[in-house]
Amino acid sequence: METTEIRLFKESNQSFIYHVEERAFSIYHHHPEYELVYIKKGSGVRIVGDNISEFKKGDLVFLGSYLPHVWRCDTVYNKADGTFTGKGYVIQFLEGFIGRQFFDLPENRGLKAFFSHASRGCRFFGKTKKNLVDIILAMQHMNPTQRFYSLFSIFEILATTEEYEFICSPVFRETDHMSESGPMRDVVEFILKNFKEDIKLRDVLEIANMSNTQFFLAFKKMYRMPFKSYLLKLRIGYACRLLAEPNSNISQIAYESGFENLSNFNRHFKAIKGCTPTVYRKKLEKPMVSKP
Template sequence: METTEIRLFKESDQSFIYHVEDKNFGVYHYHPEYELILVDKGSGVRIVGDDISEFQEADLVFLGSSLSHVWRCDPEYYADDGTFTGKGYVIQFLEEFMGQRFIDLLENRGLRTFLSHSARGCEFFGKTKERITEIMLAMNSMHPTQRLYSLLSIFEIFATTEEYRLICSPVFQENTEMSESGPLRDVVEYLLKNFKKEIMLRDVLEIANMSNTQFFLTFKKRYRMPFKSYLLKLRIGYACRLLDNPNLNISQIAYESGFQNLSNFNRHFKSIKGCTPSAYRKSLEFKLIA
């Protein structure tokens, strides 16, 4: 599955991009900017990294730098003459757009953590979704200075909210998390290098230098999921990448991803992705090609 780099135009006198998208946004692509996306009109299939999900109007997602994605709308959003009738609002910015000193401020620890999570994509819900949506819509009628301070208010929400879910599997996380010091970093680095093999809990506890209970509680708090779920999603995420290769059969992919048997692989894949590996492969073949 091919992806291409697409960049939005940024005015020379503005530090970030605020864009109203009324053209077809169904091209699989990536870009170095962080991106906040609000779907105002549209429904269909959303693909972010290794995740394929249905989306509806009011979908609100934040994506980390260079994370491949596409929102492919249903046929009803294309008129008979081919005109696209969907609509979205987009904010894009580079991490250093306000200077590295701003990002490194002690008060921005929560923001830095959120930005590291966005390497896997963040889907908002609840009051957080309502607040960010309201700000983004209001920004459309603001002048650049007002938009800047509105973006800072969104940053404040990013830094404090827990009302979001991570979209992609852990295999898509960026090195920003790995740069943090501590035993959990060493554990995750070990998993990334060895998830294709059998992972022994005693080895993990030795790396973390923690008791069983302490490790599981600390890991879940840091990565927002239990350790076993993290490892499972890591393997499934890798399998999703391999499914894009038509030269590999499902059995080969299962074993290459760290599963000991095909039935176990199929069961866990469906529980996480909501479809079988074969159906996922067909989604890549038919839903992305347009």
């Protein structure tokens, strides 16, 4: 699915963008800025990379640089007179907006690691979401200087939190693992090269040089999901890429993604994506143009 690169404009006296979004913008797009989005009012379908899911009031997500996305609100929020009744709060900034060396400081290792993970998009929950939303809403009533320093409070939370889940599948950002080091990096490189085949656990354990228990614990801690779930989401994510091609055959996609049969593929696809491959493709085919 094609994505449009857009240019974001900020005020000349500001180093990053903070604004309240009260207009419909349903073009599938990307930009170099990182983006933090809080949905104050609205619901509909959110497409981020190879993920299609419903969004609703209260959702809070962080998107990495150049990660394609669109929030397509339900028609109830688009009035006949052209007005839009949804509402979202958006913070956008470039990685180097306070100097290239800032994120390389030793104190910012946690933040830099989070930004690497954000290449797949992150959805927050729990206390982390509440704390971030409190800051985002308070920033609306601040002057530019206050907003600037409040952004550092957001960075502090991002650097230490574990209360988030990835939005895109592992295959959508294949370079995400390159920030890791040691045996896990070798394991993921092996998986990315061979996920279409029948991967044997013994081969993975040999690469990791770990026992079953050691490997499963280490993998889950680093990638926030069990090994089998990672492999399954990798295959489904690759299938989503192929489904974006209108002339591709679903049965062939199943085999090319590493599944032994169509029935198994359909079952796992629906469990992860919440719909069948056919319905997923139809959602992609819906027009994505901005409302007049």
